[in-house]
Amino acid sequence: MTTSPLRDQILHRIESESVSPIPRWHxxxxxxxxxxxxxxxxLVGAQAxxxxxxxxxxxxxGLLREVTFFRxxxxxxxxxLIWLGAVVVSTxxxxxxxxxxxxxxxxxxxxxxxxxxxxxxxxxxxxxGMGVAQWxxxxxxxxxxxxxxxxxxxxxxxxxRDVQVLEGTLTESPDPxxxxxxxxxGPSVTIDIQPDQLLVPLPSTLRSSPDDxxxxxxxxxxxxxxxxxxxxRDQLSDRxxxxxxxxxxxxxxxxxxxxxxxxHRKPKKTLPASPxxxx
Amino acid sequence: xxxxxASPKPTDDQLVAAAxxxxxxxxxxxxxxxxxxxHFILRSTDVTLEAAQDLLQESFLxxxxxxxxxxxxxxxxxxxxxxxxxxxISAHRAAQTRGQHQTVSVPDLSLFDLPxxxxxxxxxxxTARAQTVRQALQTLPPAQRQALVLHYxxxxxxxxxxDILQRPPGTIATLLHRAKATLRPQLTHLQLP
Numbered sequence: 001m002t003t004s005p006l007r008d009q010i011l012h013r014i015e016s017e018s019v020s021p022i023p024r025w026h027x028x029x030x031x032x033x034x035x036x037x038x039x040x041x042x043l044v045g046a047q048a049x050x051x052x053x054x055x056x057x058x059x060x061x062g063l064l065r066e067v068t069f070f071r072x073x074x075x076x077x078x079x080x081l082i083w084l085g086a087v088v089v090s091t092x093x094x095x096x097x098x099x100x101x102x103x104x105x106x107x108x109x110x111x112x113x114x115x116x117x118x119x120x121x122x123x124x125x126x127x128x129g130m131g132v133a134q135w136x137x138x139x140x141x142x143x144x145x146x147x148x149x150x151x152x153x154x155x156x157x158x159x160x161r162d163v164q165v166l167e168g169t170l171t172e173s174p175d176p177x178x179x180x181x182x183x184x185x186g187p188s189v190t191i192d193i194q195p196d197q198l199l200v201p202l203p204s205t206l207r208s209s210p211d212d213x214x215x216x217x218x219x220x221x222x223x224x225x226x227x228x229x230x231x232x233r234d235q236l237s238d239r240x241x242x243x244x245x246x247x248x249x250x251x252x253x254x255x256x257x258x259x260x261x262x263x264h265r266k267p268k269k270t271l272p273a274s275p276x277x278x279x
Numbered sequence: 280x281x282x283x284x285a286s287p288k289p290t291d292d293q294l295v296a297a298a299x300x301x302x303x304x305x306x307x308x309x310x311x312x313x314x315x316x317x318h319f320i321l322r323s324t325d326v327t328l329e330a331a332q333d334l335l336q337e338s339f340l341x342x343x344x345x346x347x348x349x350x351x352x353x354x355x356x357x358x359x360x361x362x363x364x365x366x367x368i369s370a371h372r373a374a375q376t377r378g379q380h381q382t383v384s385v386p387d388l389s390l391f392d393l394p395x396x397x398x399x400x401x402x403x404x405x406t407a408r409a410q411t412v413r414q415a416l417q418t419l420p421p422a423q424r425q426a427l428v429l430h431y432x433x434x435x436x437x438x439x440x441x442d443i444l445q446r447p448p449g450t451i452a453t454l455l456h457r458a459k460a461t462l463r464p465q466l467t468h469l470q471l472p
Contacts, residue, residue, distance in 0.1 A: 007313070011306055
């Protein structure tokens with residue numbers, strides 16, 4: 001029986017070069033690493049989603065609920081972009097991890113992305129519901145001085161007793177950063193806009209539609225009102241607008257005094273007396 | 280005692296298991312897939328026969344090194360095609376880096392004979408047709424060309440090609456559709472089925 005020359009050549013090379021199969025554990029570890037990467041990416045993505053939901057829904061004004069949905073510019077700018085970036089990066093890593101699993105290539109990229117985003121979303125909502133997002137946000141703020149989200153700044157702003165809320169139309173003055181706020185028949189207020197003090201960028205409608213009503217939130221300085229937030233009236237829901245009106249008209253409900261958290265305790269049950277032995 | 284001719288041929292899985300115990304048992308696997316893989320290399324690349332044989336040898340060495348990765352989820356044949364394709368891609372990239380480009384030698388054109396070549400009036404026509412098909416195939420991007428070769432020359436299903444090219448079956452269908460659309464104007468005069 002004759003054998004093919006190629007067979008002899010290959011077997012000779014295997015023998016002469018001492019080529020041996022790569023051990024099985026190497027492939028097992030490699031596969032496990034891809035699954036692990038997918039799992040970790042999913043967890044990071046879920047945590048980022050939970051933090052996004054936390055910032056959107058639990059902020060001082062409940063931006064997700066309050067700001068008009070079809071004008072999402074404000075709430076998009078109000079979330080920490082780091083978490084949005086984390087969702088994107090973790091999704092990419094998760095998709096790659098899934099794609100490299102033994103049968104992952106059978107799914108198109110869009111399906112893998114959808115699977116990843118759905119799982120991250122579901123897990124993220126669960127984590128948010130469990131309070132993990134708030135815990136993580138608090139921990140990050142406590143450990144990192146760099147971490148201060150717009151949402152958190154808004155929350156601090158809403159707690160500041162010196163903060164005032166004004167409403168009216170803004171008209172430009174010769175100085176491009178100084179505006180005049182005219183509210184109804186009342187006196188006009190000079191607004192000194194310092195872009196680096198604003199929590200979110202100046203709305204584009206400020207100059208394009210000067211007759212639009214604006215909500216200006218900030219503090220009164222020596223000569224000028226210094227805004228921290230300027231929002232077009234039509235970007236606010238009626239509910240949020242009414243809450244802000246309370247402040248504008250000085251009818252903001254007084255705060256409740258801080259009371260320590262008292263966990264609900266059930267009354268102690270008294271154990272029934274042990275039966276006495278019958279004598 | 281039964282005669283050797285009556286004994287059933289060992290399956291690929293059995294041969295792989297035997298090869299992991301004894302390297303000499305890898306020989307039957309080489310003989311079994313030597314020709315299909317050589318044809319695949321020649322049809323999906325522009326290399327000479329000698330270069331194709333080198334690639335084939337590299338492919339079998341890779342198969343040998345990765346033998347423990349074969350877990351039976353794919354057939355050995357499809358798995359071998361997949362590794363061979365990876366060797367082709369690596370060689371192609373290396374050649375691009377070096378700026379080399381090897382063309383196929385004339386005798387290899389017979390590998391592109393079409394299934395109905397026996398109906399053609401003369402061998403000259405067969406060679407001419409093969410030449411035309413080969414030139415047309417060279418105009419295709421590598422992925423389209425490999426999908427076309429695997430489907431029409433190796434008679435593999437979309438699902439099997441999906442396993443070899445590691446792309447979704449839907450993408451394989453798209454690749455084949457595009458490849459045929461590209462080839463149609465060039466091969467219309469051949470009256471291919």
